[in-house]
Amino acid sequence: MPKAGIIFNDLKPVACRVAEELRDKLTSLGWTVAMATGIGGILGYSQPDRPICHTPIANLVPPGFDEETQFAIVLGGDGTVLSAFRQIAPCGIPLLTVNTGHMGFLTEVYLNQLSQAIEPLLVGNYEIEERAMLTVQLLRDDIVLWEALCLNEMVLHREPLTSMCHFEIEIGKHAPVDIAADGVIISTPTGSTAYSLSAGGPVVTPGVPVLQLVPICPHSLASRALVFADSEPVTIFPANPNRLVMVVDGNGGCYVLPDDRVRVQRSPYVARFIRLRSPEFFHVLREKLGWGLPHVAKPASVELP
Template identity: 30%
Template sequence: MRKSVIVYNKANELAVSLYETMREWLENRGIAASGCDSHSCRTGEADPEAEFAVSIGGDGTFLSCARAVSHRPIPILPIHLGTFGFITEVTQNEWSEMLKLWLDGGLRIEERLVIDVKVWRGEHIAAQFTGVNDCVVSTVGSCKLIRLALSLGGFDAGHFLGDGLLLATPTGSTAYSLAAGGPIMVPNMAAMILTPICPFSLSWRPMVIPDTDQIVIKPDPGQKVDIQIAVDGQESHPLEKHDRVIITGRQGGVKIIKSNKRGFYEVVRSKLGWSGGPYA
């Protein structure tokens, strides 16, 4: 029997109801569906034999789903139940139509870049993550300036003073990075965005960099505040003064089953409320 995985929020009654309906729908077509709670599923936890995944919820549920299958990226169909949602293009009333189209080969897959994040402590890796949206180095629980040394593509890019540094994927360009003044990028682009968060110097500006460049961030040894790294706003790890955060881009780390009803530009226009309509 073919296999699939459904990631959903077990605390959401609508998501639970939709999960039960979808699981029955799939099983009637000879496809087993295993469920995973979006709040507890860990990186690489999904069934390794699953052919595709479905996320039921908002963008946060999709991020959990993407990490659950990150060990072996499989196509994900994001179903939107959230309050905003840039990634989740398929509405709750369209899921059966979209699933049937996907199973019949009528929908395309869009591959997107992810970031692999490693925290080096001396000669060993203290923590590692996969980010679909972004990685943020900032203070823990206080509103104080931090000092960070930055290297881009093997070159010294100087020292940063401010609230923090954010590195976003094109998928994450419409999330925290956008709120911090970063640009919007088309999701399948092969690039990353370095966005300073409230820099002390006005000369610091967001920068689009190639996905092939390695980014290294080091806390200043004389730092007097606690610093952490946060990935996708869902996973975090405290940093020590001699740690090195090394970030690299990886193409194809996420595969999204695209809706045939709307595209990225339409989603941006409607979600951000661009005035004038599509024909202005």
């Protein structure tokens, strides 16, 4: 009996309703269906007196989701998509992303297109696009206190009401660099259209094997975004006396103390997106962000009487 999965945002009534309808339909067609909510991939926040507050990456897989699951369908917005991949990427399950949110930059189809998407999905008439993910770890005395799987970006920044920070950053075997800024972002190509873009980083097409380092409000004209090979791990040392805050995929994170360090590297797991048509990244940029729209000429000048 074939097996599928459904992950949904249980805070949205429409996602809950559609998840139940979809489960009943697949079951009537002879499929075994595993269900989970997106809450299972939500990252916790650690505290200075309680630094270990996380579930190891491989332990986030929901019950019933395994290598026999042919595909999963996620119902929600971009946050639910990010959460779903944190849960199922270790199993290699491909994911059809259905937008029940707002922008839905990471989603493949809108909710009103789901019924048309089911038929090609069940017969395997689709492509799979793989996106790189990151493993993010907080270390103290060589002990991993917190870790997370990341599809978009890791952000390390100062707390409110504190001064600008210094970050000593090692990329691979290159000499360390010092960056003075409000924070730094390490981004995947997928995350290049998220926080990294807002901070002035370039857009990177998904298939390019690179990462980005983007300073947030740097205190130097020499501190610009850097693109480097994703085969090189990154280690960040806080070079200031105040604690910092680390956030992964805009979702959860932990405090980083002066003697801690953050290690970021490409994950062995990938996000596998189901594409019902050939991926067209520039079309998504145009539709969601207005990139490359035709130039509109200014109206002809009119002479006043």
